Amino acid sequence: MDLHTDLHTYMHQQRQRVDSALSEYLPAKGEKPQRLHEAMHYSVFAGGKRLRPLLMLAACTCVGGDDNNAMPAACAMEMIHTYSLIHDDLPAMDDDDFRRGVATNHKVFGEALAILAGDALLTQAFITLAQPQPQLECATQQRVCAIIAAAAGAAGMVGGQVVDMQAEGTSVDLATVEYIHNHKTGALIRASIECGALLGAADAASYNRLCQFGRAAGLAFQIADDILDIVGDQQQLGKDIGSDAERGKATWPAVAGIKAARRQMEQLHQQALAALEPFGDSATALRQMSAYIITRSS
Amino acid sequence: MDLHTDLHTYMHQQRQRVDSALSEYLPAKGEKPQRLHEAMHYSVFAGGKRLRPLLMLAACTCVGGDDNNAMPAACAMEMIHTYSLIHDDLPAMDDDDFRRGVATNHKVFGEALAILAGDALLTQAFITLAQPQPQLECATQQRVCAIIAAAAGAAGMVGGQVVDMQAEGTSVDLATVEYIHNHKTGALIRASIECGALLGAADAASYNRLCQFGRAAGLAFQIADDILDIVGDQQQLGKDIGSDAERGKATWPAVAGIKAARRQMEQLHQQALAALEPFGDSATALRQMSAYIITRSS
Numbered sequence: 001m002d003l004h005t006d007l008h009t010y011m012h013q014q015r016q017r018v019d020s021a022l023s024e025y026l027p028a029k030g031e032k033p034q035r036l037h038e039a040m041h042y043s044v045f046a047g048g049k050r051l052r053p054l055l056m057l058a059a060c061t062c063v064g065g066d067d068n069n070a071m072p073a074a075c076a077m078e079m080i081h082t083y084s085l086i087h088d089d090l091p092a093m094d095d096d097d098f099r100r101g102v103a104t105n106h107k108v109f110g111e112a113l114a115i116l117a118g119d120a121l122l123t124q125a126f127i128t129l130a131q132p133q134p135q136l137e138c139a140t141q142q143r144v145c146a147i148i149a150a151a152a153g154a155a156g157m158v159g160g161q162v163v164d165m166q167a168e169g170t171s172v173d174l175a176t177v178e179y180i181h182n183h184k185t186g187a188l189i190r191a192s193i194e195c196g197a198l199l200g201a202a203d204a205a206s207y208n209r210l211c212q213f214g215r216a217a218g219l220a221f222q223i224a225d226d227i228l229d230i231v232g233d234q235q236q237l238g239k240d241i242g243s244d245a246e247r248g249k250a251t252w253p254a255v256a257g258i259k260a261a262r263r264q265m266e267q268l269h270q271q272a273l274a275a276l277e278p279f280g281d282s283a284t285a286l287r288q289m290s291a292y293i294i295t296r297s298s
Numbered sequence: 299m300d301l302h303t304d305l306h307t308y309m310h311q312q313r314q315r316v317d318s319a320l321s322e323y324l325p326a327k328g329e330k331p332q333r334l335h336e337a338m339h340y341s342v343f344a345g346g347k348r349l350r351p352l353l354m355l356a357a358c359t360c361v362g363g364d365d366n367n368a369m370p371a372a373c374a375m376e377m378i379h380t381y382s383l384i385h386d387d388l389p390a391m392d393d394d395d396f397r398r399g400v401a402t403n404h405k406v407f408g409e410a411l412a413i414l415a416g417d418a419l420l421t422q423a424f425i426t427l428a429q430p431q432p433q434l435e436c437a438t439q440q441r442v443c444a445i446i447a448a449a450a451g452a453a454g455m456v457g458g459q460v461v462d463m464q465a466e467g468t469s470v471d472l473a474t475v476e477y478i479h480n481h482k483t484g485a486l487i488r489a490s491i492e493c494g495a496l497l498g499a500a501d502a503a504s505y506n507r508l509c510q511f512g513r514a515a516g517l518a519f520q521i522a523d524d525i526l527d528i529v530g531d532q533q534q535l536g537k538d539i540g541s542d543a544e545r546g547k548a549t550w551p552a553v554a555g556i557k558a559a560r561r562q563m564e565q566l567h568q569q570a571l572a573a574l575e576p577f578g579d580s581a582t583a584l585r586q587m588s589a590y591i592i593t594r595s596s
Contacts, residue, residue, distance in 0.1 A: 027452045027453060032457075032461075033452075033457050033460040033461050033464070035460065035464070036452055036456065036457060036460040037452065040452065083417075087413055087414075087417060090413065092390075092408075092409035092410045092413060093410050093413065110390075111390035112390045112391050112463055113460065113463075115385055115388065115390060115391065115413065116385075116456050116459060116460055116463075118417075119381075119385060119416075119417075119420065119456050120451055120452040120456040120457075122417065122420055122421065123420065123447055123450050123451035123452070123456065124447075124451055124452060126424045126443065126447040127444065127447040127448055127451055129443075130440055130441075130443040130444035130447055131444065132437070132440060138436035138437050138440055139430070139436050141440065142428055142430060142436055142439065142440065143428075145424065145427075145428040145443065146425065146428035146429065149421055149422075149424040149425040149428055150425055152421050153418055153421035153422055153425055154325045154331075154334055154335065154338065154418040154421070154422060155325060158334065158414050158417050158418040158421065159330075159331050159334060159418075161414060162331040162333065162334040162411065162414055163330075163331050165410055165411075165414075166331070166333070
């Protein structure tokens with residue numbers, strides 16, 4: 001596959017499948033209470049890359065699974081990711097007016113409804129995860145639910161967000177930056193890949209390799225995001241450039257310098273590729289997504 | 299049993315069991331990020347009545363089940379209830395400084411952490427629900443998870459909260475008040491009883507009777523709460539008297555009058571008792587809790 005054509009086509013097709021499944025798993029927009037459902041749909045369909053769902057589907061395929069079995073969990077992951085963005089953008093948190101180039105949820109629906117739309121999306125993720133899938137073992141579904149909940153909660157994403165908030169404006173070391181990255185964004189990315197492997201019925205060796213891949217790709221993603229905040233253009237990022245630095249956010253380039261950050265990101269990409277090695281062609285999509293993650297910022 | 303002594307002892311003992319289990323299922327206070335865990339513990343242990351967990355345990359016992367099997371789900375329910383109170387009290391929502399007589403979460407920990415502590419508690423509920431319980435069938439656990447998620451989400455509690463917010467300061471009819479009650483508070487109370495029955499392996503007839511009981515008790519609870527807001531004393535309620543009226547909240551007494559509200563509550567209590575009839579002595583706790591629910595406000 002040529003990275004710049006086939007990957008785009010592949011990701012575009014997968015995104016369309018995810019978007020159509022998301023529509024199905026969200027409450028219908030026209031149903032009561034309409035305004036809540038509109039607010040939920042608004043942020044879910046505000047131009048996300050669907051990276052987490054796509055990684056989950058690709059991990060499932062990579063181990064020989066049918067990625068339709070991973071679709072509910074992939075959508076649940078995107079709902080959780082979206083709720084976290086809605087709450088992060090609130091005035092009491094990052095106070096952002098724009099996200100992915102469009103007005104943030106609370107700018108359109110007001111603060112109260114934005115909080116509740118986030119709450120409802122987080123809950124909808126577990127409604128989706130708890131629907132019986134006859135083609136899967138119940139224990140597998142339960143494990144996936146446990147992994148996703150753990151990745152999203154106090155020991156995962158929410159914990160990372162708290163430490164990130166506390167670090168703002170203070171001088172932090174690389175260990176704290178790594179903690180924040182591993183929890184705030186890394187946890188959901190790792191969980192996406194791990195759950196994709198489980199839903200594809202991976203054997204233990206393949207599962208462990210994909211977990212390694214997930215750790216490397218998750219951290220690379222966050223470093224790329226930090227670099228993009230410094231060197232990217234606003235259109236690509238959909239938010240203000242330099243906003244992390246302005247806030248005194250703990251980022252890899254801020255602590256280690258941009259050169260070291262790029263080097264670290266490249267190393268992580270190599271680790272990610274090494275973990276995929278034994279899979280051969282079935283890992284093509286994951287390989288290319290890893291490259292996509294880091295080239296976004298170069 | 300004498301209502302005023304034995305019920306108190308029984309509820310006190312059950313509350314202690316629930317509190318001790320809650321400590322176990324929450325992340326330890328001393329672990330990183332400490333402040334988040336403190337905020338979670340603060341609101342969970344801020345003097346709640348544990349009505350939902352107690353109803354779940356009692357419903358489980360009523361159908362002959364071992365209520366230890368219902369303890370994780372009972373704690374999950376209390377975490378969800380607590381998160382909803384934290385978010386409801388936020389400045390963007392009801393803007394309350396006191397709850398159950400103590401300072402609200404955001405007054406102590408700040409708004410950002412209160413939002414995140416709520417998010418983490420909601421997520422922790424699903425972490426708790428997704429832990430395998432070998433003494434239960436996986437499918438039963440999955441069904442309980444689905445029921446609780448549905449009751450908490452857009453078609454349940456969050457939906458009720460949105461309609462409640464939209465109704466504030468407007469003139470609403472009894473149908474809207476019922477919608478709000480059935481969703482905002484009723485959904486979790488009904489789900490508690492329903493899940494207790496399932497976790498106690500109720501047969502279909504017993505399950506249906508307990509669902510009937512749940513519908514009546516859930517609505518009676520909310521009417522009692524509305525009446526208490528008008529006639530109760532502040533110490534008993536732990537919040538400002540008349541605050542609903544002040545905000546122009548949609549309540550049963552406001553729409554139908556306090557006499558009609560009392561009559562309706564008494565009718566619902568009778569319906570609740572009728573549903574429990576065939577259970578005989580094993581429903582004593584549920585019967586007394588139904589009486590407790592309505593006598594709180596008389």
